[in-house]
Amino acid sequence: METDAVFFTDRSGRITSNPLLDQLPSYQSLLYRRKSSVSGPKRRSSSRGRLGSSSSGKWNMSTFTRPFEKQKSQVTEQQPIRELAKPMAEKRRDKTQRLEEAQELTNWRQWRQSSRRYLRRLRDDAQEWLSSMKLWRGDIHLIEGMFGTGILSYFSFLRFLVVLNLIIFLIKFSFVMLPIIIAPYASGNITYNLNDAGVCSVYPSSARRGLVIFHEHITDLLSGGGFLEQTYLFYGYYKVDKIHFTNVTYNLALAYLLSTIAYLFLSLIWIVKRSARGFKRNLVQDEDRFQSFCNKIFAGWDFCITNENAARLKRSSLLYELKTDLEEERIKQKIADRTRKEKCRIYLIRLILNLFVIGVLAACFYTIYVATIFSQEAQMTKIKVNFIVDLIYEYLPSIVITLANFITPLLFSVIINYEDYSPAFEIRFTLMRCVFMRLTSIGVLLFSLWSQITNCEEEPCICGYNHLLYSCWETRVGQEMYKLTIFDFITIVAVTIFVEFPRKLIVKHCDCGLAKWWGQQEFAIPQNVLEIVYGQTICWIGTFYCPMLPAICTIKYFFIFYIKKVSLINNCRPATRPFRASSSNFFFLGVLLIGLALACLPVTVSVAQINCSHACGPFVNFNTSWEVLPTTISQLPSGAQTLLFALSSEAFAVSFFVITCLAMFYVIALAGAHKRVINQLRDQLAMEGRDKRFLIQKLCQAQRLSPVRSPVSKSKPRSPSYHTSFASNFSEGVFLAHSPPDSSTHV
Amino acid sequence: MGNKQTTFTDEQLEAFQDCTFFTRKEILRLHSRYRELAPHLVPLDYTNNPDIRVPLALIVTMPELKENPFRDRIVETFSEDGQGNLSFNDFVDMFSALCETSPRELKTIYAFKIYDFNRDNFICKDDLQQTLTLLTKGELTEDEVLLVCDKALEEADLDGDSKLSFSDFQNMISKAPDFLRYNHVLYSHLYLCLLLLLLLLLLLLSG
Numbered sequence: 001m002e003t004d005a006v007f008f009t010d011r012s013g014r015i016t017s018n019p020l021l022d023q024l025p026s027y028q029s030l031l032y033r034r035k036s037s038v039s040g041p042k043r044r045s046s047s048r049g050r051l052g053s054s055s056s057g058k059w060n061m062s063t064f065t066r067p068f069e070k071q072k073s074q075v076t077e078q079q080p081i082r083e084l085a086k087p088m089a090e091k092r093r094d095k096t097q098r099l100e101e102a103q104e105l106t107n108w109r110q111w112r113q114s115s116r117r118y119l120r121r122l123r124d125d126a127q128e129w130l131s132s133m134k135l136w137r138g139d140i141h142l143i144e145g146m147f148g149t150g151i152l153s154y155f156s157f158l159r160f161l162v163v164l165n166l167i168i169f170l171i172k173f174s175f176v177m178l179p180i181i182i183a184p185y186a187s188g189n190i191t192y193n194l195n196d197a198g199v200c201s202v203y204p205s206s207a208r209r210g211l212v213i214f215h216e217h218i219t220d221l222l223s224g225g226g227f228l229e230q231t232y233l234f235y236g237y238y239k240v241d242k243i244h245f246t247n248v249t250y251n252l253a254l255a256y257l258l259s260t261i262a263y264l265f266l267s268l269i270w271i272v273k274r275s276a277r278g279f280k281r282n283l284v285q286d287e288d289r290f291q292s293f294c295n296k297i298f299a300g301w302d303f304c305i306t307n308e309n310a311a312r313l314k315r316s317s318l319l320y321e322l323k324t325d326l327e328e329e330r331i332k333q334k335i336a337d338r339t340r341k342e343k344c345r346i347y348l349i350r351l352i353l354n355l356f357v358i359g360v361l362a363a364c365f366y367t368i369y370v371a372t373i374f375s376q377e378a379q380m381t382k383i384k385v386n387f388i389v390d391l392i393y394e395y396l397p398s399i400v401i402t403l404a405n406f407i408t409p410l411l412f413s414v415i416i417n418y419e420d421y422s423p424a425f426e427i428r429f430t431l432m433r434c435v436f437m438r439l440t441s442i443g444v445l446l447f448s449l450w451s452q453i454t455n456c457e458e459e460p461c462i463c464g465y466n467h468l469l470y471s472c473w474e475t476r477v478g479q480e481m482y483k484l485t486i487f488d489f490i491t492i493v494a495v496t497i498f499v500e501f502p503r504k505l506i507v508k509h510c511d512c513g514l515a516k517w518w519g520q521q522e523f524a525i526p527q528n529v530l531e532i533v534y535g536q537t538i539c540w541i542g543t544f545y546c547p548m549l550p551a552i553c554t555i556k557y558f559f560i561f562y563i564k565k566v567s568l569i570n571n572c573r574p575a576t577r578p579f580r581a582s583s584s585n586f587f588f589l590g591v592l593l594i595g596l597a598l599a600c601l602p603v604t605v606s607v608a609q610i611n612c613s614h615a616c617g618p619f620v621n622f623n624t625s626w627e628v629l630p631t632t633i634s635q636l637p638s639g640a641q642t643l644l645f646a647l648s649s650e651a652f653a654v655s656f657f658v659i660t661c662l663a664m665f666y667v668i669a670l671a672g673a674h675k676r677v678i679n680q681l682r683d684q685l686a687m688e689g690r691d692k693r694f695l696i697q698k699l700c701q702a703q704r705l706s707p708v709r710s711p712v713s714k715s716k717p718r719s720p721s722y723h724t725s726f727a728s729n730f731s732e733g734v735f736l737a738h739s740p741p742d743s744s745t746h747v
Numbered sequence: 748m749g750n751k752q753t754t755f756t757d758e759q760l761e762a763f764q765d766c767t768f769f770t771r772k773e774i775l776r777l778h779s780r781y782r783e784l785a786p787h788l789v790p791l792d793y794t795n796n797p798d799i800r801v802p803l804a805l806i807v808t809m810p811e812l813k814e815n816p817f818r819d820r821i822v823e824t825f826s827e828d829g830q831g832n833l834s835f836n837d838f839v840d841m842f843s844a845l846c847e848t849s850p851r852e853l854k855t856i857y858a859f860k861i862y863d864f865n866r867d868n869f870i871c872k873d874d875l876q877q878t879l880t881l882l883t884k885g886e887l888t889e890d891e892v893l894l895v896c897d898k899a900l901e902e903a904d905l906d907g908d909s910k911l912s913f914s915d916f917q918n919m920i921s922k923a924p925d926f927l928r929y930n931h932v933l934y935s936h937l938y939l940c941l942l943l944l945l946l947l948l949l950l951l952l953s954g
Contacts, residue, residue: 082766082843085856087827088836091766121764124848128770293899294919297878298862303815303845311814319883322895329898682905685914689906 464611
């Protein structure tokens with residue numbers, strides 16, 4: 001960087017202020033709130049409209065000349081007074097000035113202004129009222145003050161999931177359950193699915209007969225079997241085909257299918273909308289660790305912290321972050337200095353360790369597969385050994401999944417130390433592996449279930465599935481999902497009560513080495529987020545088979561909020577490894593989107609491919625659940641039919657695909673073009689800055705040379721900024737080689 | 748609160764509402780907080796605009812500011828005399844600029860003023876060092892402080908004068924993760940296209 005001695009320093013090395021510089025409009029826009037000797041004219045010429053609009057970020061330059069001010073003031077009338085960076089007294093003066101100006105306007109304009117102001121105030125009041133209605137506002141505020149915005153984002157994520165599940169349940173309820181419930185009261189005639197006395201439509205009742213021992217009720221409650229099986233809870237109960245009201249016929253099968261598609265769609269749109277707000281990463285070009293030091297210094301402190309302990313911890317976490325960044329710089333240097341031999345060695349180690357990780361994952365998946373099959377067979381044989389053992393057989397897949405999800409993160413975090421990545425990449429890579437493990441385990445469970453369901457003794461299956469063992473296989477899948485949800489909840493509660501609280505007590509009261517090594521609990525945000533995303537994925541998959549699952553999940557997350565909050569406040573200290581709130585928003589919603597994508601897959605396959613059971617459910621009269629849609633369309637009037645056929649024809653699909661691809665490429669190209677423009681502007685800005693300094697230097701020299709002449713040379717200095725060679729070619733005097741161009745960025 | 752309060756006239760409250768981001772209730776609550784700091788100094792009745800200033804030492808005892816390493820600078824920036832003595836107008840101004848609903852542009856301007864310790868309209872290396880020292884309470888070594896400041900200047904200085912002017916600062920803040928708005932509209936379009944593609948695939952699968 002060239003060292004321009006533009007700003008003449010005095011003996012002490014401090015920069016003396018240059019009177020010319022102070023007159024530049026860019027300086028005046030940042031007047032300080034001092035009753036200083038700043039003269040009136042300067043005040044007025046400070047650009048009122050200096051505040052750039054948020055979208056373009058342009059800088060409204062003010063001009064010195066008065067005539068333009070009137071124009072300016074009319075243009076900036078749109079800017080509300082409270083968004084100006086001025087002292088209160090000046091804002092009041094502005095307000096009275098605007099009111100006076102408003103008197104000069106026509107009545108129509110006056111009315112428009114006052115109505116706009118009134119509407120704005122109304123909107124503010126409405127927003128305030130709405131935000132006061134938000135769930136758990138006080139609790140989240142308290143957590144924010146104590147632990148900062150990182151953990152706050154976890155809890156607001158939890159709140160989002162509660163609301164999402166509630167809406168999903170309302171959709172399912174109003175379109176599927178409500179018509180069945182109100183049919184008797186609204187004089188509706190329900191037509192049930194015909195029971196053609198084939199083999200496939202035999203559905204033995206699962207209600208227990210005879211004397212029922214008490215603990216069998218509990219088994220039923222925990223496993224969704226027994227008395228719970230033939231209730232609204234599961235798919236099998238909805239044997240309704242159509243409901244005939246007085247005027248309309250309500251096709252329940254169609255409603256069931258469409259509400260499934262609707263809730264998946266709604267979740268997708270809502271998550272995307274939420275993530276667009278806090279989207280940081282550039283998909284097209286990776287700007288890894290851009291501006292990391294500046295962000296930490298200027299945007300690092302959390303201004304919401306009011307607790308002394310939290311402030312101390314925030315400081316130490318910032319310190320840790322800065323030290324980590326410095327460490328990363330050193331490691332980057334080290335990596336760049338690696339010799340060939342070392343590189344080969346590192347790559348070999350990484351290959352071996354990745355193979356090991358894949359092996360571990362494969363072993364876990366195989367265990368889950370075996371456990372599921374064993375559990376299914378144990379439930380089928382119906383030999384009751386013992387209450388506890390029965391429960392364990394029922395919950396075997398859940399237990400195995402939970403154990404695998406507990407052990408593998410520890411394993412991964414040990415392995416990553418040997419792979420010698422940079423610290424930031426280590427964290428992200430471990431997290432990716434954990435996400436993959438969690439979400440794929442559900443997929444493996446479902447796959448093993450399906451392999452059981454479609455596995456008959458004589459191939460191929462008569463009914464398309466194993467009707468002897470699984471007369472209503474959807475209910476069985478629903479029961480598995482129900483069990484997973486219940487077990488997940490029990491695990492969270494149990495871990496909190498039996499691990500976290502004792503840990504706090506031990507660390508507080510016991511002074512032994514174990515306590516010191518274990519340390520106080522830290523609220524590990526990634527692991528907790530993975531936990532609730534796992535639960536939400538199960539909910540999305542399971543809602544098709546168990547329509548009341550979203551309600552159960554709402555209640556579950558409701559309780560989890562309070563459990564986590566209590567545990568956090570009593571047991572935890574903030575993480576020493578900080579988790580930035582902004583990028584965490586992207587992380588949460590990104591993982592949730594992966595979960596949603598993963599949830600869509602099994603639902604789609606089971607709706608479109610697997611034969612639905614003929615003994616229960618709304619789709620008895622169809623081969624697959626999807627078939628209800630084409631059947632309904634074929635009953636529509638011919639106009640609508642041709643339209644829908646045209647929409648799903650190949651011609652339309654291909655052209656739609658092509659147009660979408662074009663739109664995507666356009667957007668990507670636009671982003672690239674913007675980047676190029678920004679780089680150009682940045683270079684131009686650097687050049688302008690150097691020109692400015694050069695010119696001021698020359699002016700000051702000229703002033704010193706001729707002290708008699710007053711510095712009237714306030715005329716706008718034109719700079720031949722497009723010729724870079726000029727800047728270095730002149731030794732004295734201001735010399736314009738060309739006629740001054742009207743540069744739009746002149747100062 | 749209603750119409751029974753006698754602290755402010757209606758015009759005053761309306762002026763406050765227009766000039767800040769607070770509602771009437773919040774302004775009255777702010778006044779009671781202001782009064783709590785110095786009950787003997789601040790009168791209950793503000794209808795005739797008394798010229799009372801609460802000194803810096805009392806203001807930084809507020810719980811919202813107590814733990815903030817930049818509390819002195821914040822109060823000084825919003826004070827008219829530059830020494831940190833806030834009148835009620837300045838007090839309300841300060842909280843209005845820092846509250847949730849104030850726009851990022853406004854916060855950027857004030858953030859720049861806060862971090863500019865020597866008030867020369869630039870954030871020079873000295874200012875950066877002071878900021879960093881306040882932030883970490885002197886836990887970094889000299890070399891580390893210099894290194895971090897160098898790197899920060901390298902990242903944000905656009906016009907190459909080895910200090911941050913307001914345009915540099917504004918540009919840098921606009922890209923900081925919490926402030927980022929750049930191109931988010933663009934990328935939600937991208938998302939929508941991906942969504943449409945997914946839909947299409949589904950359609951094709953079923954047909």
